[in-house]
Amino acid sequence: MANTTYQTRAEVYVGDTGPVLELLITEPDGYTVRNLTGFSAWVSFWFTGDTEPRVIRAAKVYDGANGLVRYYFQGDEYATTGDCIFQATIMSTEWGGSSSGRGFFQSSTPVMKRRVLAQP
Amino acid sequence: MKNLPAIYDGDTNPILRFRLMNGGTPVDASSMAVELKIQDAATGTTLCTRPGVPVSPKSDGYVDVWLKGLETDWEGAGRDLLIVPKFYMALDANGAAATNVLLNPSFDTGAGTVATDWVSGGTLGPTVYELRQDDPAPPVIFGKCQRIYTPTAGSTAYLTQSVTPSMTLVAGDYVSGGMWTRAKLDTGADVTNYGIGGGYFIRLLPGGSDSWYNYLTEGDRDWTFERIEGRCVDPHSTCALQFAAYDAIGYDIRIDDAFLFNGRWSVVHGDPLRLQVRPRVRPLKTNFSTANFIAGTGGFEVDSNSDGIADGWAKTGTLTYAMEADPDHVNTALGGLAAQKVTLNGSSTDQLRIIYRGKFSAGETWRFHVRYKNSGAVSGSPANGDFGVVLHTEEFDGTYETSTLTGANFSLSSIASYATKFRTLALTADHSVLVCDVNLKTASGATLWLDDAALWRTA
Numbered sequence: 049m050a051n052t053t054y055q056t057r058a059e060v061y062v063g064d065t066g067p068v069l070e071l072l073i074t075e076p077d078g079y080t081v082r083n084l085t086g087f088s089a090w091v092s093f094w095f096t097g098d099t100e101p102r103v104i105r106a107a108k109v110y111d112g113a114n115g116l117v118r119y120y121f122q123g124d125e126y127a128t129t130g131d132c133i134f135q136a137t138i139m140s141t142e143w144g145g146s147s148s149g150r151g152f153f154q155s156s157t158p159v160m161k162r163r164v165l166a167q168p
Numbered sequence: 169m170k171n172l173p174a175i176y177d178g179d180t181n182p183i184l185r186f187r188l189m190n191g192g193t194p195v196d197a198s199s200m201a202v203e204l205k206i207q208d209a210a211t212g213t214t215l216c217t218r219p220g221v222p223v224s225p226k227s228d229g230y231v232d233v234w235l236k237g238l239e240t241d242w243e244g245a246g247r248d249l250l251i252v253p254k255f256y257m258a259l260d261a262n263g264a265a266a267t268n269v270l271l272n273p274s275f276d277t278g279a280g281t282v283a284t285d286w287v288s289g290g291t292l293g294p295t296v297y298e299l300r301q302d303d304p305a306p307p308v309i310f311g312k313c314q315r316i317y318t319p320t321a322g323s324t325a326y327l328t329q330s331v332t333p334s335m336t337l338v339a340g341d342y343v344s345g346g347m348w349t350r351a352k353l354d355t356g357a358d359v360t361n362y363g364i365g366g367g368y369f370i371r372l373l374p375g376g377s378d379s380w381y382n383y384l385t386e387g388d389r390d391w392t393f394e395r396i397e398g399r400c401v402d403p404h405s406t407c408a409l410q411f412a413a414y415d416a417i418g419y420d421i422r423i424d425d426a427f428l429f430n431g432r433w434s435v436v437h438g439d440p441l442r443l444q445v446r447p448r449v450r451p452l453k454t455n456f457s458t459a460n461f462i463a464g465t466g467g468f469e470v471d472s473n474s475d476g477i478a479d480g481w482a483k484t485g486t487l488t489y490a491m492e493a494d495p496d497h498v499n500t501a502l503g504g505l506a507a508q509k510v511t512l513n514g515s516s517t518d519q520l521r522i523i524y525r526g527k528f529s530a531g532e533t534w535r536f537h538v539r540y541k542n543s544g545a546v547s548g549s550p551a552n553g554d555f556g557v558v559l560h561t562e563e564f565d566g567t568y569e570t571s572t573l574t575g576a577n578f579s580l581s582s583i584a585s586y587a588t589k590f591r592t593l594a595l596t597a598d599h600s601v602l603v604c605d606v607n608l609k610t611a612s613g614a615t616l617w618l619d620d621a622a623l624w625r626t627a
């Protein structure tokens with residue numbers, strides 16, 4: 049349900065902070081763009097062998113109508129060498145007891161992977 | 169077996185959709201109710217029942233699956249689920265789809281207390297009727313449901329059609345009804361003479377000696393489809409369908425999508441649908457006090473739609489909210505770049521809320537905390553919990569539980585550096601929802617900053 053539109057490089061270096069990670073979120077059919085107006089998003093990062101994410105941080109729904117999410121790296125995501133795996137999650141904002149709560153929705157993209165290399 | 173699109177552990181995805189087909193032709197879902205039995209594919213254990221949500225127009229045969237998180241939360245391990253549809257089909261004597269003779273059976277039309285074409289009767293006492301559009305996950309989309317609440321004893325309240333439907337029933341005919349119901353109970357809720365006149369029940373009443381009851385099971389319950397069926401001894405020209413709450417103290421009921429027809433229910437199970445819940449790395453409940461389950465939204469870091477409220481937080485009320493990026497007011501000790509700024513003005517309604525869905529079990533203790541500071545002493549005398557944090561469960565999701573309100577408020581004194589306010593909730597029942605509230609009522613005269621909210625399991 050997501051395609052990375054930027055940063056298609058498979059290899060990055062420890063401490064890299066850019067370019068931004070940009071995700072196009074689709075419906076389960078894989079091609080219909082999902083309207084993310086009113087949604088929140090975050091990205092989880094972990095390394096092979098981890099049992100919990102090392103970083104979970106908010107991303108920006110910067111063009112909700114066109115299903116686009118951006119994550120701005122802060123430098124601690126690629127903290128060490130190895131295979132860094134990450135996954136974005138989107139969630140509707142809900143009140144629960146009010147009419148805005150009808151569409152509770154939390155869904156995650158397929159996991160993506162980057163090989164993190166030592167800085168030259 | 170048809171496969172639904174795979175999801176990940178913990179996802180709650182209401183857009184899983186399947187279509188009812190008879191050969192190559194869509195099946196009209198107008199004259200049926202669909203229940204979904206969610207099973208663990210490995211063991212066959214039924215985990216829960218969810219209403220299938222027919223998509224408008226029902227004639228197209230699409231049904232949505234709404235998962236609440238309890239079924240998909242395997243603490244990262246994932247699991248294959250089977251979704252077994254159970255169809256309640258209203259059929260006439262010839263086996264064709266029966267005509268529902270109720271007017272406004274969806275309760276979607278009307279406003280105020282009782283839906284259009286329905287009327288209340290009996291000894292009302294303090295009974296509360298309300299047409300509501302604010303209950304999450306109703307059995308129909310985009311619709312309302314009818315509330316009946318009997319806070320004290322003595323009620324013989326019931327709902328029925330304002331004009332009893334005409335039906336041509338001869339001796340030997342079957343007449344049937346049904347509706348979706350859900351219930352939550354006040355503390356101390358009770359029924360006098362349950363099953364022998366007391367309780368909440370569906371009644372079919374053609375008249376004379378033809379009268380049938382279905383007493384609904386006592387207790388807190390989520391949406392369940394209830395039906396009733398009778399065979400007439402005498403001929404009739406009308407038939408009433410009633411929903412009654414007799415001597416049921418402290419019961420808060422919702423009803424929706426009712427049926428009344430000449431014929432019988434046919435109940436069949438459809439082919440199971442397989443849903444793969446993929447494993448993933450995610451915060452673990454076993455890492456007490458370190459695994460923050462709202463880390464992606466609790467930091468008040470991003471405001472995508474520039475409404476002044478951080479992403480992920482829902483709010484009610486009229487206060488002025490803004491994102492704060494000034495490092496002097498951001499709790500940078502935890503690495504964040506922004507905080508939530510709130511200008512307090514004495515509003516009596518303001519709240520910020522995050523709802524976290526998953527599997528929460530009796531015996532677990534959860535803690536919700538938020539860090540806060542202010543611009544100076546706060547005015548007002550907010551009641552306990554009105555100006556602070558509250559962690560609670562949701563209605564219709566097991567016995568309602570909430571953290572204690574005493575001591576829940578933020579300090580009204582000047583708080584120049586970030587302090588922490590938290591509440592804990594030791595669960596005594598299983599739940600699928602935890603609601604994290606930051607209440608901002610009846611306080612004024614200062615600016616409040618919020619940062620780094622967290623939801624942890626502590627025991």
